[in-house]
Amino acid sequence: MEQQIKSKQRVADHGEVFTAEREVNAMLDMVKQETERIDSRFLEPACGEGAFLAEVLRRKLAVVKQKYGRNPSDYELYALIAVTSIYGVDIMEDNTENCRKRLFKIWNKEYTAVMKKEANDRCREVVKFIFKKNILCGDALKMEQQDGTPILFAEWSQVSGSLIKRRDFELNELLKGHERQMDMDMLLGGWEYDEEIDAYIPAPIKEYPPTDYRRLDDYE
Numbered sequence: 363m364e365q366q367i368k369s370k371q372r373v374a375d376h377g378e379v380f381t382a383e384r385e386v387n388a389m390l391d392m393v394k395q396e397t398e399r400i401d402s403r404f405l406e407p408a409c410g411e412g413a414f415l416a417e418v419l420r421r422k423l424a425v426v427k428q429k430y431g432r433n434p435s436d437y438e439l440y441a442l443i444a445v446t447s448i449y450g451v452d453i454m455e456d457n458t459e460n461c462r463k464r465l466f467k468i469w470n471k472e473y474t475a476v477m478k479k480e481a482n483d484r485c486r487e488v489v490k491f492i493f494k495k496n497i498l499c500g501d502a503l504k505m506e507q508q509d510g511t512p513i514l515f516a517e518w519s520q521v522s523g524s525l526i527k528r529r530d531f532e533l534n535e536l537l538k539g540h541e542r543q544m545d546m547d548m549l550l551g552g553w554e555y556d557e558e559i560d561a562y563i564p565a566p567i568k569e570y571p572p573t574d575y576r577r578l579d580d581y582e
């Protein structure tokens with residue numbers, strides 16, 4: 363059984379008690395369909411070592427295997443798209459680092475088992491890069507990173523084939539989109555209505571050109 367507590371001090375300081383696998387699975391089963399959609403986005407806002415994200419990744423990769431396991435190039439692309447949809451924030455640096463490592467290990471092990479060989483270095487580097495961008499150390503209540511700057515998340519979306527587009531957003535702005543109605547400030551600021559999530563989304567802080575998934579780490 364995995365360890366749920368690292369120290370009494372951490373429990374007192376940060377409420378750090380990790381969720382056991384059984385509870386994780388029971389909770390994820392309540393949104394089962396979403397956990398099995400390769401590109402559905404999940405954010406664990408106090409992710410610890412990624413108890414929920416790890417299971418979401420496993421479930422998504424099982425679907426990638428079932429759909430694309432017999433086609434190596436599709437398998438690689440969609441196994442990477444599964445990674446792009448997983449986000450986390452934790453206030454403790456060691457937790458975010460362990461979370462990234464844990465997720466990468468799951469991805470690498472599953473890829474190796476399905477493809478019967480390890481992914482090439484380029485692909486593994488890009489997967490690590492995406493986890494670095496998506497799993498951040500910061501305060502999820504203040505929505506700030508350790509240095510006091512706003513938490514920025516990259517949205518990765520498949521444009522066509524192997525091309526992925528990245529847009530960076532401020533988390534606090536993104537979350538406002540569910541509460542707000544369009545006003546003049548939003549209109550002038552470039553906010554748009556997104557039908558899929560039934561909310562307004564702000565203009566991105568930065569947009570990148572569509573890029574082959576193997577080169578996503580060209581842009582820091």
Ligand SMILES: C[S@@+](CC[C@H](N)C(=O)[O-])C[C@H]1O[C@@H](n2cnc3c(N)ncnc32)[C@H](O)[C@@H]1O
Nearest residue numbers: 376378379380381408409410413452453501502
């Ligand atoms: C109860 S644990 C849950 C961890 C994980 N979600 C799980 O289920 O295993 C709470 C986590 O929140 C983190 N935390 C506490 N305050 C936070 C804050 N303001 N912003 C981000 N993370 C925070 C702690 O470091 C700890 O890892």
